[in-house]
Amino acid sequence: MTRIIHRREFLRETAVLGLGLTAFPALKVLAEFESSLPNTHEVDRRWYRTFDGTHTQCAVCPLNCVLESGQTCFCRTRRNHDGKLLSHAYENPCVISIDPIEKLPLHHCLPSQNTLSLAVGGCNLRCLYCQNWRQSQAMPQTLKNFELRASDVPAKASSKQCQIIAYTYTEPVAFFEYMTDIAALAARNRVRNVCASAMFINPDPLRELCKQIDAFAVALKGFDEKFYDRVLGSRLAPVLKAIETLRAEKKWFEIVTLIIPTYNDDLDKIREMCRWIARTVGPDTPIHFGRFVPEHKLKDLPRTPVPTLERCHQIACEEGLRYVYIFNVAPHEANNTYCHACRKTVIKRLGFKVLENHLSEGRCGFCRTAIPGVWV
Amino acid sequence: MKPITIAGWLILPLCLVGSAIGAETPFVAAPPLSSNPDIEELRHLKQRLNVLLILNHLNADQRQLRTLYECARAAREVQCQFLDREAETIKRQEEAFEAFKIEDIANQGFSPKTERAAASAEHDGKKQRKRFFDTINAIEEDARQTLTAEQQAMIEEWKLDGPPEKFLFRKNHPGAGKKAEKDTDEKKQEIVRLQKEMQTIFKGKYGAIGPVGRLLICEETLPILAGKLGDKEGAANPAGTSEEMRARIRHVAELQADINLLNLLNGINFSAEQMTQLMTLAEKAGQMRGEKTGAKRGPKPETVARAKELLTAAVACAEQNQEIPAKLLKDMRDLKSAFAGGNAPPSGARKDADGIQTAAREVAGLLQDNQRKTLIDYNPCLIPPKNLKDPVRVGQAQDANRQVKALERVRSVPAEKFAKNKEMILDHVLDGAEEHGGAFTMEERAAHRQRLATMMDEARALSDVDFELQKEDLAAQLMRLDKSETLKAELAKLVGDDEMLKNKIIAHLLHPRMPPLLETRLNQMKSAAETDRVNLDSIQPAESCARGGCALPRR
Numbered sequence: 001m002t003r004i005i006h007r008r009e010f011l012r013e014t015a016v017l018g019l020g021l022t023a024f025p026a027l028k029v030l031a032e033f034e035s036s037l038p039n040t041h042e043v044d045r046r047w048y049r050t051f052d053g054t055h056t057q058c059a060v061c062p063l064n065c066v067l068e069s070g071q072t073c074f075c076r077t078r079r080n081h082d083g084k085l086l087s088h089a090y091e092n093p094c095v096i097s098i099d100p101i102e103k104l105p106l107h108h109c110l111p112s113q114n115t116l117s118l119a120v121g122g123c124n125l126r127c128l129y130c131q132n133w134r135q136s137q138a139m140p141q142t143l144k145n146f147e148l149r150a151s152d153v154p155a156k157a158s159s160k161q162c163q164i165i166a167y168t169y170t171e172p173v174a175f176f177e178y179m180t181d182i183a184a185l186a187a188r189n190r191v192r193n194v195c196a197s198a199m200f201i202n203p204d205p206l207r208e209l210c211k212q213i214d215a216f217a218v219a220l221k222g223f224d225e226k227f228y229d230r231v232l233g234s235r236l237a238p239v240l241k242a243i244e245t246l247r248a249e250k251k252w253f254e255i256v257t258l259i260i261p262t263y264n265d266d267l268d269k270i271r272e273m274c275r276w277i278a279r280t281v282g283p284d285t286p287i288h289f290g291r292f293v294p295e296h297k298l299k300d301l302p303r304t305p306v307p308t309l310e311r312c313h314q315i316a317c318e319e320g321l322r323y324v325y326i327f328n329v330a331p332h333e334a335n336n337t338y339c340h341a342c343r344k345t346v347i348k349r350l351g352f353k354v355l356e357n358h359l360s361e362g363r364c365g366f367c368r369t370a371i372p373g374v375w376v
Numbered sequence: 377m378k379p380i381t382i383a384g385w386l387i388l389p390l391c392l393v394g395s396a397i398g399a400e401t402p403f404v405a406a407p408p409l410s411s412n413p414d415i416e417e418l419r420h421l422k423q424r425l426n427v428l429l430i431l432n433h434l435n436a437d438q439r440q441l442r443t444l445y446e447c448a449r450a451a452r453e454v455q456c457q458f459l460d461r462e463a464e465t466i467k468r469q470e471e472a473f474e475a476f477k478i479e480d481i482a483n484q485g486f487s488p489k490t491e492r493a494a495a496s497a498e499h500d501g502k503k504q505r506k507r508f509f510d511t512i513n514a515i516e517e518d519a520r521q522t523l524t525a526e527q528q529a530m531i532e533e534w535k536l537d538g539p540p541e542k543f544l545f546r547k548n549h550p551g552a553g554k555k556a557e558k559d560t561d562e563k564k565q566e567i568v569r570l571q572k573e574m575q576t577i578f579k580g581k582y583g584a585i586g587p588v589g590r591l592l593i594c595e596e597t598l599p600i601l602a603g604k605l606g607d608k609e610g611a612a613n614p615a616g617t618s619e620e621m622r623a624r625i626r627h628v629a630e631l632q633a634d635i636n637l638l639n640l641l642n643g644i645n646f647s648a649e650q651m652t653q654l655m656t657l658a659e660k661a662g663q664m665r666g667e668k669t670g671a672k673r674g675p676k677p678e679t680v681a682r683a684k685e686l687l688t689a690a691v692a693c694a695e696q697n698q699e700i701p702a703k704l705l706k707d708m709r710d711l712k713s714a715f716a717g718g719n720a721p722p723s724g725a726r727k728d729a730d731g732i733q734t735a736a737r738e739v740a741g742l743l744q745d746n747q748r749k750t751l752i753d754y755n756p757c758l759i760p761p762k763n764l765k766d767p768v769r770v771g772q773a774q775d776a777n778r779q780v781k782a783l784e785r786v787r788s789v790p791a792e793k794f795a796k797n798k799e800m801i802l803d804h805v806l807d808g809a810e811e812h813g814g815a816f817t818m819e820e821r822a823a824h825r826q827r828l829a830t831m832m833d834e835a836r837a838l839s840d841v842d843f844e845l846q847k848e849d850l851a852a853q854l855m856r857l858d859k860s861e862t863l864k865a866e867l868a869k870l871v872g873d874d875e876m877l878k879n880k881i882i883a884h885l886l887h888p889r890m891p892p893l894l895e896t897r898l899n900q901m902k903s904a905a906e907t908d909r910v911n912l913d914s915i916q917p918a919e920s921c922a923r924g925g926c927a928l929p930r931r
Contacts, residue, residue, distance in 0.1 A: 063921045071927040095773045096844040105770045116845070119773065126918040132773045146841050160845050169773045196771055217771075226912045233918035256770070262910040290770055293485070297916075302484050306645060307901060327770045331746030332645050350746035351767060 039145075041090030043078055043177055047205055048085040056080040060176050060205050061124045062238040075174040076139045077122035088122075089175035091150060094135050094143040095119035098160060102352040104168055104196045104217040105288050105327050106254055107337055108373025111347055112354035115194065116157040119169035120178060121145075125198055126233035127221070128297040129260060136170040150181040154189040168196040168217075176205060183212035196256075199242035200234050206245050215374050216253035218243060222264040223273035231263060240276075247281045252374045254286040256327075259304045259312060261292065270312050274319035283320045284372040289313060291328035306332070323372075339364035339371065346371060414680045421687040424596040428694035430534045431600060434527050438605075443522040444592070445601040451515050451592040458508040459621075465501045466624045472497040473631040476758075480638040481896060485766060491759060498758050502582055509583030516589035523588070532587045563870060570867045577814030577860045633889050636756045640884055641897060643764035644750050648901055650742050654885060655894040657742075661735045661886040683711050736881040751880050752873055779851035783835050787843065794836065802828055805857070813858035824857055 005013075048058045054069040058078055065073040067080035077089035099117045101110055121143045123136035130136050135143060148156070157165050165186050167179045172195050183193040195209070196217040220239060221232060228236040246253050255277060259265050277285055289312040291304045309326045313334050316324040326334035330351035337347040344366040348356040358365035362375035436444065476494040479486050520528060591597055646654065686708050693700045743751065759765070768774050776784065786794075786801065794801075802825055809824070810816060816824060835843065835850055855861060868876055884890070 063926060065921070065926050067927045074921050074926050096841055097774065098845055098848070103768075103770055126920065128915075128918050131769060131771070135773060146844065147839075148841050156841065156845070168771060224912075229920065230912045230915055230917045233920035262908070263912075266909060288770075293766070293769060307648075310647075328767075329645055330767065331744060331750050333647075333744050333746075335746060348745050350749050355745055355749065 039091045040079075040081075040086040040088055041177055043085040043087050046208075047176070048078075050083045050085075054080070054083040056083060056085045058085060059202055061173050061201050062235065063124060063200075064202075072139070073124075075122050075124040075171070076137075077120065077174045087175070087177050088140045089120040090178045090181075091148060092120055092140045092143075092145040092178075093118045093148050094121050094140065094145050095169050096146055096148065098162060099166065099168075100352045100354075101164060101166070101194065102349065102354070104166060104194060105256060105325070105352075106194060106215055106217050107288070107325055107347070107349075108254060108286055108323065108371070108375075109194060109215040109252060110164060110192070110374060111357055111359070113164055114160075114162045115164040115166035116153070116160060116162040117166040117168050118148075118153070118179075118182070119167070120175035121170060122174040123171040124174055124200055124234075125171060128231050129258075129292065129295050129301075131293070131295045132169050133296040140175075150178060151185060153182045154186040154191045157186070157191050158189065163190075164192040164194055164214075166194045166196065171200075172197050173199075173201045173205075176201075176209070180209060180212060183209075187212050198232075198234070199239050199246075201238075201242055203241065203245050206242055207249060210246065210249040210251050214252065216246060216251060217256050218246070218253050219256045219258075220273065220277075221257065223269045223276070224264065224266075227264050231260075240280075243281060252372075254288060256288045256290065257312075258290040258292050259309060260298065261301055261304050261308070263298075263301075265304070265308055265312075267311060267315060271315050271319060274316045274321055278320045283322050285321070286323035286325060286373075287316050287321055288325040288327050289316070290326070293328065310334075337371070339367060339369055341369035342367040414677070414684075418680065418683055418687065420596070421684065421691060423594060424600070425687060425691050425694055426534065427591070427594055427596045427600050428691065430531060430591065431604070432694060432697050433530055434523075436523075436527070440522050440527075441601060441604055444519055445598075445605055445607070447515050447519040448592045448598045448601055451512055451589070452598050454508065454511045454515070455593050458504070461504055462501075463621055463624075465497065465504055466621065466628055469497040469501055469628045470624055470631070473628060473635060473758075477631055477635050477638065480635055480642065481900070483638075483642045486759075495759050506583035509585050509589075512585050512589045512593060513583075515592060516586050519588050519592060528588065531591055534587060534591065567867065567870050570863055570870065573814075574860065574863050574867070577863070580814055581812070581860075630889070632758060633887070634893060635758055637884060637887055637890055637893055639757055639760040639764060640751070640754055641893065643754070643760065644747050646747075646897075648898060651894045651898050653742055654739060655891050655898075657735045657739055658886050658888075658890040658894070661732050661882075662888045662891065664729075664731045664735075665888060679711065686711060732882060732886065733878070735886055736878050739881045739885050740877055748873075748877055751884070752868070752876050754880060754884070756884075776847070777851060779854040780847045782854065783843075783847060783850055786832050787836050787838075791836075798829070798832070801832070805854075809857035809859075813860040813862075816859065820859075827853075828857070 043058070043060070047060045048056050050056050056067050058065045058067070058073050060078075061075065063074050065075075065078075067073065067085075069080050069082050072079045078085050078087050080086075095118065097117050098114050101113050101115050103117075104115075119132070119135060121135050121138045121140040123130070126137070127133075153165060157163070165182060167175070167183075172179050179195070186193050192214045193212055194215045194217070195213045196219070198219045198221065199206075199216070201209075218239075220243065222228060223236070225236045228234045228239075243253070243255075257264075257270075257273070259270075274287065277287060289309050291306070291309060292298075292301070293303050294301050306326075306329055309329060313324050313326055322340040323337065324334065325337075326332050329335075330349075335349040335351065336345045337349075338344065339346050342364060344358070344364065345356075346358045346364050346366075347354060359371060359375060362373065363370050431441075434440075472490075472493040475490045476486070479490050523531070585593070686704060689704055690700050690708065693704070740748070754764075755761075762777075782805075789797070789801075805828060806816070806821060806824060810821075831850060831853055835846075838846060871879075
């Protein structure tokens with residue numbers, strides 16, 4: 001049967017075909033360009049395996065992504081290129097800034113020191129409320145990045161009077177290779193390394209990381225598997241395991257929990273979490289409860305009421321935690337560090353700013369009790 | 377700084393209250409507004425007496441009077457047009473500020489629409505007033521042409537709403553200003569100098585009317601001049617604002633005061649206990665000021681009646697261009713408090729002022745160190761600054777501020793184009809800085825220009841990474857171009873934290889409108905019922921490996 005084509009239809013189909021033919025070479029060029037990005041870097045063979053010739057399995061985080069050639073990990077930073085796992089995050093930072101260490105937040109680690117903070121696009125979580133979603137939920141190669149070689153970072157930090165390098169803002173596990181290379185070089189140059197992470201990482205890479213990182217701000221985002229699954233697209237158990245690993249590796253870390261109204265503000269769960277922290281990792285582990293401000297996909301929620309945070313603070317104290325803080329609410333008395341023995345204010349803060357510091361050699365300036373942390 | 381007299385101590389809190397309420401709204405067209413008709417009548421009589429006295433003292437000839445009259449007519453016309461427009465703006469402000477206040481009370485941040493509406497209404501009001509002031513200034517300039525230097529000086533000493541006895545007994549009362557000049561304390565003098573400089577900047581930015589201009593737009597001037605020149609039409613020209621408009625203006629001022637206090641409350645994070653104690657102290661301070669119910673302590677009705685009688689007699693004398701009899705002068709002096717429109721110091725006022733100082737000390741004791749710092753740094757505002765409204769949060773990648781964005785723009789200009797337009801860019805930045813923060817002297821401008829040029833070259837020469845690491849420092853250098861900010865910092869340094877804290881406590885935390893706001897906030901805290909927990913199964917789940925999102929699709 002003869003098909004009658006109307007003029008309009010003919011024109012439309014010709015246009016589509018024409019566009020397709022024009023776009024094909026452009027897509028090819030783009031694909032080639034992407035795979036030949038100057039800053040791609042092969043992931044350490046320890047952290048992935050190749051099988052069936054061109055398939056790879058990443059072993060950095062508990063997702064253990066299995067990829068065919070041309071596929072990208074869930075974190076958007078590692079890509080299988082013909083059986084080789086390449087990182088697009090390497091030497092592609094999208095955020096570089098100088099911040100006080102209190103912004104991580106780390107309140108028991110070199111107070112009021114500045115850090116050179118780095119972040120690369122990509123993340124292995126999908127938090128619905130991420131405040132840095134523009135960076136974390138994008139592929140590194142799609143962002144505006146800076147040319148910063150790993151070998152140049154420690155010198156750059158020193159030249160800006162920063163004796164600490166912080167891996168923060170997005171998830172450092174997604175730029176693990178870049179972070180570990182910088183950290184190793186920094187350690188050799190007596191520059192400290194600190195990391196703010198959700199700790200959704202496998203134990204082996206974490207142990208490797210512990211060799212170079214001086215302190216961690218661990219985002220324990222809730223204490224409910226369902227919350228992790230539905231709101232973060234992740235799992236809680238590996239995070240708890242990672243916290244135990246940090247403890248076993250004797251690394252300094254502080255726990256950070258953002259309290260999201262109606263999502264993770266169940267006080268019973270908070271109590272359960274604090275109890276777990278006190279028993280498993282010890283009462284000296286600082287915990288920070290933060291005020292949520294509507295972001296990303298949870299814009300319809302209100303900000304966390306300050307009394308809710310105060311209640312969480314009270315529960316943590318009741319469960320025996322000695323250093324409990326509130327963040328994203330300043331001024332607040334829970335911004336300060338109090339000596340657990342004499343209850344005097346050892347460090348007075350206004351948000352990220354240290355107003356007074358009464359610590360000397362890691363001891364309370366009033367009663368000489370040792371305050372746990374990294375002070376020198 | 378001039379020594380504070382007893383009356384000064386009394387007036388200080390009232391001034392601070394006034395400055396907080398009307399800092400951004402210099403309603404020159406409708407000065408001291410009272411809902412009390414008796415006080416309003418007294419004000420009119422006082423103004424009439426003042427205008428008569430000054431016109432009598434000027435000894436102006438017919439030609440001068442005619443010019444003044446023409447200028448006053450022109451000024452009145454401009455003023456009427458302004459008041460028409462102002463009525464619209466005030467209405468808009470009332471609506472916008474109401475909505476803004478509701479969101480401010482909720483303390484959940486502001487919706488862009490509400491924030492934009494409030495900012496735009498405030499901005500339009502300021503712009504409109506500035507335009508009005510500028511037009512009046514041009515008319516004032518014409519009026520000045522006709523007056524001699526002595527006559528101008530005489531008018532400069534004249535105060536629209538000052539008590540008439542100040543003018544009558546001028547020789548016996550040299551005024552506090554002259555005392556201040558004699559003050560040998562260098563620090564105080566420096567503070568006065570900085571304050572004056574700030575005032576000049578403020579006037580330049582928002583406009584102000586000179587003394588002759590104030591005389592021209594005074595409600596009583598035109599009818600008096602018309603009477604003197606026998607122009608019946610001019611004499612009948614009605615002036616002033618309607619009671620409805622006055623009520624609106626008062627309401628807008630109250631809304632502004634509330635918003636200002638709410639902004640502070642939202643940024644200072646008081647605990648319930650602190651709020652309860654502060655409420656008690658603020659109420660106590662309010663009682664001392666006689667403002668607990670929002671109404672200022674007014675003079676007794678018989679005093680007002682007597683004052684009216686005396687003022688009417690004085691006005692009658694002034695209208696005849698006669699000397700005011702000595703007995704009448706004595707009686708007027710005795711009724712000084714009534715002349716001051718109900719704001720004059722009543723007996724025992726000193727004790728009250730001391731009481732407010734004590735309350736301020738008690739409030740200071742309630743505050744945490746970080747709250748003290750926040751209060752010291754706080755400036756009255758309608759739209760709170762970013763550090764109060766939405767401070768940078770833990771782990772938040774910071775957005776570039778205005779200065780950084782400007783620097784980024786400078787960096788993005790191609791070299792050739794930049795070389796060609798550098799001078800223009802420098803002028804543009806300096807003009808902007810002058811407009812915002814006050815004019816520079818020639819030397820200052822040259823120095824800033826040099827510094828700015830070096831800074832721009834430096835910013836352009838930096839690599840992307842170095843710029844990222846240095847942009848905040850460079851932005852801080854740009855901020856130093858803002859003269860008003862520099863002066864503010866200098867002033868704060870000179871005044872000292874303790875004094876600044878005390879002043880801010882009196883001006884804000886012990887503000888008469890603070891107790892009801894604290895009560896609302898406390899009730900809000902108490903009634904914050906626990907909301908139902910979200911059913912996690914019901915929400916749109918995050919993308920996850922478990923749901924097949926592990927490896928991204930092949931491209």
